[in-house]
Amino acid sequence: MHAAATPFEFFTVSSLTRIGNQSAGTICEMLTGLQQCSDGSIFYHTFQTLGTHHFLTEGFSNDFAQWAHADVNREDLAEQLEALDIRDYVSIAALRNDLCRVLADYCKQQPAACKQSVLERFYFCESEDVTFPFRFTARTLGEFRQGVAHLSHASFYFHFISSRLRLQLQTNDFSHWLADGLGLKRLAEAVNRIDIYTNTLDSAHSQVLRLLDRERGAA
Amino acid sequence: MSEVAAANHLTSANGAASAARIPLDDYAALLGSAEIDELRLMAKPLHGRSVEMINSTAVGGGVAEILNRLVPLTEELNINIRWDVITGGDAFFRVTKAFHNALHGAPYHAEQKDFDVFLATNEQNLSRLPLDAEFVVIHDPQPAALIEGRKKNGNHWAWRCHIDLSHPNRGVWEFLEKFVMRYDAAMFSSPEFARALPIPQYLFYPAIDPLSEKNQDLDEKFVAEVLARYQIDPRRPLLTQISRFDRLKDPIGVIRAYRIVKRYFDCQLVLAGGGASDDPEGAVVLKETQEAAAGDPDIHILELPAWAPLEVNALQRASTIVIQKSLREGFGLTVSEALWKKKPVVATAVGGIPAQIIHKHTGLLAHSIEGTAYQIRFLLSHPEIAQKLGEQGHQHVKENFLITQKVKRYLTLLLAMAKPTG
Numbered sequence: 001m002h003a004a005a006t007p008f009e010f011f012t013v014s015s016l017t018r019i020g021n022q023s024a025g026t027i028c029e030m031l032t033g034l035q036q037c038s039d040g041s042i043f044y045h046t047f048q049t050l051g052t053h054h055f056l057t058e059g060f061s062n063d064f065a066q067w068a069h070a071d072v073n074r075e076d077l078a079e080q081l082e083a084l085d086i087r088d089y090v091s092i093a094a095l096r097n098d099l100c101r102v103l104a105d106y107c108k109q110q111p112a113a114c115k116q117s118v119l120e121r122f123y124f125c126e127s128e129d130v131t132f133p134f135r136f137t138a139r140t141l142g143e144f145r146q147g148v149a150h151l152s153h154a155s156f157y158f159h160f161i162s163s164r165l166r167l168q169l170q171t172n173d174f175s176h177w178l179a180d181g182l183g184l185k186r187l188a189e190a191v192n193r194i195d196i197y198t199n200t201l202d203s204a205h206s207q208v209l210r211l212l213d214r215e216r217g218a219a
Numbered sequence: 220m221s222e223v224a225a226a227n228h229l230t231s232a233n234g235a236a237s238a239a240r241i242p243l244d245d246y247a248a249l250l251g252s253a254e255i256d257e258l259r260l261m262a263k264p265l266h267g268r269s270v271e272m273i274n275s276t277a278v279g280g281g282v283a284e285i286l287n288r289l290v291p292l293t294e295e296l297n298i299n300i301r302w303d304v305i306t307g308g309d310a311f312f313r314v315t316k317a318f319h320n321a322l323h324g325a326p327y328h329a330e331q332k333d334f335d336v337f338l339a340t341n342e343q344n345l346s347r348l349p350l351d352a353e354f355v356v357i358h359d360p361q362p363a364a365l366i367e368g369r370k371k372n373g374n375h376w377a378w379r380c381h382i383d384l385s386h387p388n389r390g391v392w393e394f395l396e397k398f399v400m401r402y403d404a405a406m407f408s409s410p411e412f413a414r415a416l417p418i419p420q421y422l423f424y425p426a427i428d429p430l431s432e433k434n435q436d437l438d439e440k441f442v443a444e445v446l447a448r449y450q451i452d453p454r455r456p457l458l459t460q461i462s463r464f465d466r467l468k469d470p471i472g473v474i475r476a477y478r479i480v481k482r483y484f485d486c487q488l489v490l491a492g493g494g495a496s497d498d499p500e501g502a503v504v505l506k507e508t509q510e511a512a513a514g515d516p517d518i519h520i521l522e523l524p525a526w527a528p529l530e531v532n533a534l535q536r537a538s539t540i541v542i543q544k545s546l547r548e549g550f551g552l553t554v555s556e557a558l559w560k561k562k563p564v565v566a567t568a569v570g571g572i573p574a575q576i577i578h579k580h581t582g583l584l585a586h587s588i589e590g591t592a593y594q595i596r597f598l599l600s601h602p603e604i605a606q607k608l609g610e611q612g613h614q615h616v617k618e619n620f621l622i623t624q625k626v627k628r629y630l631t632l633l634l635a636m637a638k639p640t641g
């Protein structure tokens with residue numbers, strides 16, 4: 001069995017949610033908040049919330065969209081915010097730009113509505129992560145499959161979702177290693193195509209394992 | 220045996236608060252072994268290190284209930300954890316109850332003698348408690364002034380506030396703030412409760428234990444027996460609010476919402492709750508609630524003992540809809556309890572409740588008596604939506620509000636606090 005020169009190192013992550021000092025009670029204030037909040041806050045309300053709410057596979061995309069939907073009662077704005085797909089972004093700066101653009105456009109179109117007080121304020125938070133290496137690493141597809149099978153939700157989220165920002169590539173840790181370490185480009189692409197919005201962490205995890213099993217069966 | 224000692228030996232010394240010790244591995248059946256292995260991995264750097272948790276009551280109320288579970292699980296991770304309870308007389312608990320209501324925003328004019336009672340009791344406890352653990356976690360305002368006893372050995376202190384501080388009485392908060400700002404970190408159940416403090420403030424959710432008597436699966440026969448015992452008709456829709464008899468839980472508002480619903484649906488209402496040893500106001504509110512319900516045989520006001528987990532469990536499981544119509548709320552753990560049982564929940568958007576009820580995903584939020592009644596009627600008319608909300612609510616609790624998640628959050632906090640700064 002082919003062995004990678006660089007092993008895949010499995011990690012897990014645990015996060016504390018730090019409460020920031022910004023909040024928004026109108027759409028205009030949300031725009032200001034998005035312009036001024038930390039990168040960690042944008043990450044928390046987009047990438048991290050997808051992991052925390054992975055079981056909602058219909059109509060939940062990020063905290064900003066949920067606020068526009070439930071607390072601002074502006075479905076048109078919610079829809080635009082919902083449509084921003086974190087897989088398209090390899091930097092927080094680019095994601096922040098697009099979030100601000102959506103809100104700025106909306107404020108231009110609906111200036112009066114954007115100054116109205118909303119039902120519930122939005123509170124900006126950010127996460128403080130502590131990462132832990134697992135004892136196991138993988139050099140072969142078999143070892144990799146074994147490692148992936150034992151991952152917790154947090155660990156799977158760390159490698160499959162939040163990794164995109166670490167890598168600054170439109171891929172995830174698994175696909176990156178499968179392509180670069182083992183040269184399995186087609187498998188890497190198939191893993192990267194798993195939709196994190198319409199899957200739960202459990203169902204995405206199962207799909208990764210199925211793809212790995214299929215590859216091992218074909219080898 | 221002193222109260223401190225009693226709290227340290229809850230499982231043997233205090234039958235009322237005792238809970239069977241549940242091994243960590245038992246949670247693997249619900250959560251998967253990977254989640255439990257991960258907890259053990261995280262705890263390794265903390266092996267043998269000491270933690271002291273301090274609160275004001277060993278029995279009744281959500282804090283005691285959480286500590287009763289959190290402490291043994293943390294011990295199992297080879298962390299040297301102890302739980303101490305401060306002692307105080309009637310005057311102290313009258314003052315702290317008034318402080319509690321004032322911090323929730325109720326009108327109150329604190330006098331110097333109230334602060335003196337508070338400080339004197341904290342000082343008495345300073346001489347009784349060790350306070351020498353590497354990590355000291357103080358729960359709620361009652362023992363907040365124990366920070367005066369901080370040793371000069373560089374141990375870490377965190378203040379866990381379980382109550383809604385979004386609109387605190389200024390005088391009481393200014394008094395407490397002087398102590399809180401001397402901690403290394405503060406934890407709140409909702410971002411809305413955070414204050415302008417010079418220390419890091421974290422979001423910390425309370426948690427339920429899925430294997431405790433209050434949340435474990437029950438035999439349907441037992442549920443039927445509980446309904447029969449309280450003369451509740453199992454064939455008609457049942458609306459339930461489980462809460463202490465406390466004005467901030469708005470039991471009379473629940474009765475008014477029920478009366479609106481009753482015009483359209485032949486339903487019943489259960490208001491069930493126990494007292495807590497630090498809540499002298501409960502009897503007065505219970506009487507007011509009984510008076511408001513007088514004459515309606517479909518309203519069942521049940522005064523449960525402080526520790527009646529199986530009855531609470533059965534009532535929640537028998538409910539068609541669970542209500543939590545609080546006016547202010549620290550967190551409202553009864554919402555997570557109901558969601559864990561896959562029950563649709565209608566609750567007010569206060570305190571920590573919106574963290575549990577993601578509107579239209581894991582339950583329905585309301586902002587008034589009429590709104591509460593409307594959402595209840597909507598769910599009674601659309602049982603398929605009610606079922607979906609309950610199922611998604613169950614997943615939400617599994618992911619975010621179980622005791623194992625709470626242990627993980629504490630481990631992360633301890634590791635973060637122990638990390639050298641600068």
